Amino acid sequence: MPIVIDHLSHTYFDGATSNAAVKDVSLEIREGEFLSVIGHTGCGKTTLVQHLNGLLLPSAGRVLVDGLDTADKKQRPRIRALVGMVFQYPEYQLFADTVREDVGFGPKNMKLPEAEIALQVSEAMAMVGLSMDQFAEKSPFELSGGEKRRAALAGILAMRPKYLVLDEPMAGLDPQGRQNILGMLEKLRQDTGCSIIMVSHSMEDVARHADRILVMDHGEVKYLDTPKAVFSHSDELSQMGLSLPAPCRVAALLRQKGVDAPADICTREDLEAFLTRRLRS
Numbered sequence: 317m318p319i320v321i322d323h324l325s326h327t328y329f330d331g332a333t334s335n336a337a338v339k340d341v342s343l344e345i346r347e348g349e350f351l352s353v354i355g356h357t358g359c360g361k362t363t364l365v366q367h368l369n370g371l372l373l374p375s376a377g378r379v380l381v382d383g384l385d386t387a388d389k390k391q392r393p394r395i396r397a398l399v400g401m402v403f404q405y406p407e408y409q410l411f412a413d414t415v416r417e418d419v420g421f422g423p424k425n426m427k428l429p430e431a432e433i434a435l436q437v438s439e440a441m442a443m444v445g446l447s448m449d450q451f452a453e454k455s456p457f458e459l460s461g462g463e464k465r466r467a468a469l470a471g472i473l474a475m476r477p478k479y480l481v482l483d484e485p486m487a488g489l490d491p492q493g494r495q496n497i498l499g500m501l502e503k504l505r506q507d508t509g510c511s512i513i514m515v516s517h518s519m520e521d522v523a524r525h526a527d528r529i530l531v532m533d534h535g536e537v538k539y540l541d542t543p544k545a546v547f548s549h550s551d552e553l554s555q556m557g558l559s560l561p562a563p564c565r566v567a568a569l570l571r572q573k574g575v576d577a578p579a580d581i582c583t584r585e586d587l588e589a590f591l592t593r594r595l596r597s
Contacts, residue, residue, distance in 0.1 A: 353533035400477030407464035
């Protein structure tokens with residue numbers, strides 16, 4: 317079963333004032349898909365994804381995870397085992413004396429047998445490229461920045477989530493670091509079949525990796541479609557304050573120069589294919 321978001325609204329209250337951060341949002345998150353969530357700052361992206369494992373509860377509407385309602389307090393432990401949440405700068409979530417203990421905290425909290433905890437810790441560390449021999453007994457605080465981020469992600473993966481929610485997981489990373497994390501996520505999806513829900517400001521990453529893109533605007537769903545379909549709305553996205561992937565911008569410049577470049581070019585591969593066809597014709 318998918319995650320079902322059914323007429324979800326969320327309002328923050330601060331004394332006499334209120335702010336409707338998410339307004340009547342309905343959608344399904346499909347099993348095994350890579351869904352990217354984009355939008356201008358303050359559009360409701362983080363508020364929306366924090367509902368997926370019950371960190372926030374709806375002011376109206378409901379969220380169902382494999383049929384379990386996040387509003388049901390008794391179901392929340394199961395929901396949080398299904399939906400792993402990785403926050404921006406996940407290395408700030410590290411706290412234990414060793415990497416092994418930190419990665420094993422979630423499975424231990426799930427009251428799994430020691431042998432199962434050890435297996436899941438080992439598997440999760442392997443998924444993120446951290447050797448047990450080299451890293452298991454190290455303090456998390458001795459790791460490099462990139463290693464800390466991998467260890468924090470391993471702590472979520474050790475619980476074997478069916479859905480993985482990431483809020484700006486590449487924040488502060490250089491291009492190579494971003495590609496390492498994205499490659500890891502794609503391999504994880506291929507190996508386990510888990511769904512990836514990722515909030516991101518990097519339009520190039522979104523265009524290359526997402527199956528679908530959810531565009532939020534002032535708490536509402538503006539678009540929910542494939543990258544090609546979403547980025548074909550270049551004028552509307554620009555008006556919302558969103559940058560476009562570089563290949564989209566190049567295609568737009570070509571159109572201004574009278575070249576009939578398709579509006580749905582959004583990746584380097586799309587642009588290269590168009591230019592190759594153009595040169596051969």
